Structure formats: structure tokens, C-alpha cells
Amino acid sequence: MRVLPTLALGALLLPLSVLASEPNSYAQPDQVVVTHLDLDLKIDFPHRQLDGVATLKLDWKNPQAPALVLDTRDLKIASIDAVDAKGRTRALKYTLAPADKELGSKLTIEAPKHPVQVRITYATSPDASGLQWLPPAQTADKRAPFMFSQSESIHARSWVPLQDSPAIRFTYDAHVSAPKDIRVVMSALNDARHPLDGDFRFDQPHPIPSYLLAIAAGDIAVKETGPRSAVYAEPSVVEAAAREFADTEKMIETAEHLYGPYRWGRYDLLVLPPSFPYGGMENPDMTFATPTIIVGDKSLVSVISHELAHSWSGNLVTAASWRDIWLNEGFTTYVQGRITEALYGKTLADEEALLSARALEKSIGRMPANAQKLAPDPRGVGADDALSDVAYDKGSWFLRTLEQKFGREHFDTYLKSYFDHFAWHSITTEQMLAYLKPNLIEKYPGRMSWDEVQDWVHGTGIPKNAPLPDSPRFDAIDKERSAFLAGSLPAAKLDAKDWNTQEWMYFLDRLPDVPKLGQMQQLDATWHLTGTPNAEIGMRWYVHAIAAGDKAVWPAAAEHMTRIGRLYLTVPVYKAFARTPQGLAYAEAVYAKARSGYHPLTRQAVEAVFAAAHAPKK
Numbered sequence: 001m002r003v004l005p006t007l008a009l010g011a012l013l014l015p016l017s018v019l020a021s022e023p024n025s026y027a028q029p030d031q032v033v034v035t036h037l038d039l040d041l042k043i044d045f046p047h048r049q050l051d052g053v054a055t056l057k058l059d060w061k062n063p064q065a066p067a068l069v070l071d072t073r074d075l076k077i078a079s080i081d082a083v084d085a086k087g088r089t090r091a092l093k094y095t096l097a098p099a100d101k102e103l104g105s106k107l108t109i110e111a112p113k114h115p116v117q118v119r120i121t122y123a124t125s126p127d128a129s130g131l132q133w134l135p136p137a138q139t140a141d142k143r144a145p146f147m148f149s150q151s152e153s154i155h156a157r158s159w160v161p162l163q164d165s166p167a168i169r170f171t172y173d174a175h176v177s178a179p180k181d182i183r184v185v186m187s188a189l190n191d192a193r194h195p196l197d198g199d200f201r202f203d204q205p206h207p208i209p210s211y212l213l214a215i216a217a218g219d220i221a222v223k224e225t226g227p228r229s230a231v232y233a234e235p236s237v238v239e240a241a242a243r244e245f246a247d248t249e250k251m252i253e254t255a256e257h258l259y260g261p262y263r264w265g266r267y268d269l270l271v272l273p274p275s276f277p278y279g280g281m282e283n284p285d286m287t288f289a290t291p292t293i294i295v296g297d298k299s300l301v302s303v304i305s306h307e308l309a310h311s312w313s314g315n316l317v318t319a320a321s322w323r324d325i326w327l328n329e330g331f332t333t334y335v336q337g338r339i340t341e342a343l344y345g346k347t348l349a350d351e352e353a354l355l356s357a358r359a360l361e362k363s364i365g366r367m368p369a370n371a372q373k374l375a376p377d378p379r380g381v382g383a384d385d386a387l388s389d390v391a392y393d394k395g396s397w398f399l400r401t402l403e404q405k406f407g408r409e410h411f412d413t414y415l416k417s418y419f420d421h422f423a424w425h426s427i428t429t430e431q432m433l434a435y436l437k438p439n440l441i442e443k444y445p446g447r448m449s450w451d452e453v454q455d456w457v458h459g460t461g462i463p464k465n466a467p468l469p470d471s472p473r474f475d476a477i478d479k480e481r482s483a484f485l486a487g488s489l490p491a492a493k494l495d496a497k498d499w500n501t502q503e504w505m506y507f508l509d510r511l512p513d514v515p516k517l518g519q520m521q522q523l524d525a526t527w528h529l530t531g532t533p534n535a536e537i538g539m540r541w542y543v544h545a546i547a548a549g550d551k552a553v554w555p556a557a558a559e560h561m562t563r564i565g566r567l568y569l570t571v572p573v574y575k576a577f578a579r580t581p582q583g584l585a586y587a588e589a590v591y592a593k594a595r596s597g598y599h600p601l602t603r604q605a606v607e608a609v610f611a612a613a614h615a616p617k618k
């Protein structure tokens, strides 16, 4: 997933505070494991619900196990049956525990006779945390309703009863019925030529963790972008999306060249309406992506490199628990940089690495000590600190350090062997380290000590002498920014005419938290940042202009916040407004109008900003 290049929004994703043995799931994989899921779903747009039958194939581990325990959230269970080898059914007793705020309801199914399959008939709630239902008015083309899932981290349980833990992998197939003229896609092999007859079938033959279970449905067109890739999007978006993502096949070939074959068959992309809360989500065979990366010049397609990279780091080799999530996100951010470098050049890859490193340097000191660690102690991590840029940017920085110390050739060989060794498995940080030690660190002695490795993985802050790429262009921007802030260089004299997206991001990122109003007005008068269609630049501009007290930008900021539900681009603008009583009142009025178009996760995040602003100051 690409959540947040520079800002910590972890609270929304997972309650790490409850991490104990197996943290965020009631599943008992030492008793029984789900090996295959057969789904039969009906998409009911008017009632905003899925009517489902989930049949789980079971591998009983403990001969004495009395029950199958599953994760659910807000599901209405109609019946549960055991299914024998001949397909005969028998009703089973079950209890649905009262809902835990973070984990949902534990479903205990009495099954002492250990049936080979259990069949659950159920329906989802209109407020399912893992689904968003959009009326036609909230789509680009406004012709049909749209729905999509976001299962990571622990939201699959809100639309399928299952063992919702990344440690457990299963294959799945699905039959989905939908209204005619609606296309349904899933995180499985999709057929671009499938008729829109309301009757779809899917097969995911590879074992995946539950957070990669995904579905979407709407007025979706398709355009091929390569021999094994296509773009799916609303009809008015699909052409621009196909142009923006025209390099997809080259990206796949680059990653294959580095890390071995792409093992999933097809790599398709679904562009969602702007309310999608993330940059992208690496659902196997069908990445879900925000439309905010379609800017016309491919400058933000590293989100696609990122999601594609997850086909190796994350989907093929998976973090076994949310505490180990850096194994997904840190490795992926590193691989993303390598794909960007191969396709768009070292300058851009270095700029992106520097942007994230500088942002991490700024943010990491403000985090609690435990949250600064790549592999935090699961106890004592507050929910606010769970998934931050530490997993992404400290993780990838560690891998760039390994590459620098051992040389690219050795490190590439190592990483390829790591993916092969752990393919189709979910692993812990300790397993990663146990493989790293003999196969890289000790294989080439004298390049990096084990203490240095431990410092990266278990230490706080950023290790001393962590290598940073050079960027003469960023250095020049640092000088220009300093001169501008000191008043010796007027905004009109900034050499910004040819700055790319990343260079503007870098210029704006390093402005003071509260810049001078006159300077912000000067900047806008020359460079017309207010109203920019580039949301990465827009977010950074509005945050600083609002902090400076520039009320002239408020309406454009409101438009940005209303149009975009992507957490990372929207929540910081709310936070900027929330710093003053007048700004807070304005942001609350914007939210009242925007709320119905937001994903449940975005609503939760914005409401948390307001709650913090209203809380009595300590």
C-alpha cells in the first residue's frame, strides 16, 4: 500500500496496542487453518450490502480442537453449516461475541467433528469498514453507483468471515452477481472481455493473506496497456489513465530482470474514484489506485512502481504480523526506487529517496521511542504510532544502506534469493534476519557489522552515517529557498520555471512550519500554486499558506479537500486549518459537505483531527 510518503497516519490502520501473541486476529491457526475460500456474493447497491455465502476449506491441526474461531465485523450471520465430502450439510452451533471496537466480533463455531468445510451465509453492514459505496453523483461519470473494498489492515473481516491474519494464506474463487452493465473486478485474474451480464467468476490460484482480498464494481471501462496489463477505470478516465500508465509493461520487465519472474499472470490497474483513501493498494493481479496520480506527465507513477513491487515484497513474501509490516513496505519502497531509476533515471529516483529521507528526519524525533523502531516491541505502541513513515522510509533507507555497503551486484543477488527462498510464505522480522546473517552479512565479512544491522532494525532514530543520495538539483533548491526566506531573492526570481513535481514538493516541504504571510502571497502571485491540479503540490501549498494566515487560499483548499479523499493529501490540510479557532470552524463546515463522499477511514481520520483540536490543552 502507498499510504503516506511523509506523514504518519497510522492510527487508522491498525491497533498495534493490542499486539500480543497474534495481535489483531481472533484466529487460532495452531488449531485449524483455512486453506481455501469459496465466495458467492450478490452486490446490492440500493441496500449498500453484500449478501454472501462463504465456504471455508479447513485443515485441522489439533485433533482435539473443539471449534473454528473466525474474525468478523458488523456481519449479519444467517446460518452456519458443516459440509461433508459428499456436499451434505448439517447446521452448526455458533456464538458471535459482542464487538470489540478494534477487532470486531469473535465468531466461535462449534465443530468437534472437524468438518472439511464450513459454509457461512451472511450479509455485510451498510457501514462495513472495508467497503465504500458511492452513489452515482460521487463518481466521475455520474451514471452508475460504485463500490470498492479496502481490506488492509484488518477490514476484510467486515465483508467476509475469515481468519483475518497476514500469517494465514489461502486460495480463493468467487462467483459474484451484480446489476447488468456493472463490471465487477477482484484481486484475481480478470477478463477484460467479460460481458457485463451481471454474472462474474474469479479464481485466485495462489495462496494470499486475507488483507489482499479485494472487490470493486461500477461503470468500469478497460484499455489494454501491454501484453499482460490493462487499465480499468470509469469511461471518462480510462484514456488518460492508459496514457499515464503506458510504461506498465516496462516496469514489470524491469522488476523481473532484478528479482525473477512475475508470478501472478496479469498485472492490471483499477483507477478508483477520488475518495479512495490511499495512493494505491497492491491487490494481487489488480492494483487499486487513486486518480490523484494522473497528472499528465507520469511524474507520480512511482505509486504504480510501488504497488507492482509489492508483487514480490508483500504479496509473494508477506509480513506475518502487522508489527513486521516494514518487511512489506520498506522492501517495497526500496524496489520502487529501483524501478523508477531504471525507467525514469537516477536523478528522479534520488530525488524521491531524498524527499522521503528528509521528511523522516523531520518527523522521527517527534515519535515515541518504540515507534521509531523498524520492528517495534508490540506492547506499548500507541495506536497513533502504528504504521508511519518508519516502516516505509526507514525500512527502504536500511536496504539502500545494505546496497551501498555490499555493492549493487551482491545485494541484487541476495534480494532475488530472499524472494525465492520465502516465496508464498508469511515471515517475521526474526526470520528475515536469520536469513540475512549467513547469506549477506557473514558471506562478505568486514562490510557491515551485525551490531549495525541490529541498530537499524531495533534502534531508535536514524543510525549515524546513514548514506543519502546526492542531488545537485535539490541542493540548488535549498539555496534558493534560503535566499527567498531571507528576503534576498524575490519569488519572481526563483529559478522554478522547470521544476518538476518532486522539486516543488521539496521546495515546499522545507518551508518553515509557519511561513511569513507576505512571502506566501508573493510566491502565489508568481507561481499560481492556489488551484493547482497537482494534488501533491496542492497539499503542501495549502498547508503552508493556511499556516501563514493566507485566507485567500481557503476556498481552493476547501475544493481540494472536498474533491480528494486520499488520506495523505487531505488530512494534513484539515490539520492546518485546525490550528486556529476560525480555521477549525471553516474546516468543520467543509467536512459537513464533504463527509458523504469520504471513505469510512477518511471520516475517522478527519474526526480524530477535530477531536484533538477540541480536546482541552494540557
Ligand SMILES: [Zn+2]
Binding pocket: 001, 002, 003, 306, 310, 328, 329, 332
Ligand atoms: Zn505499499
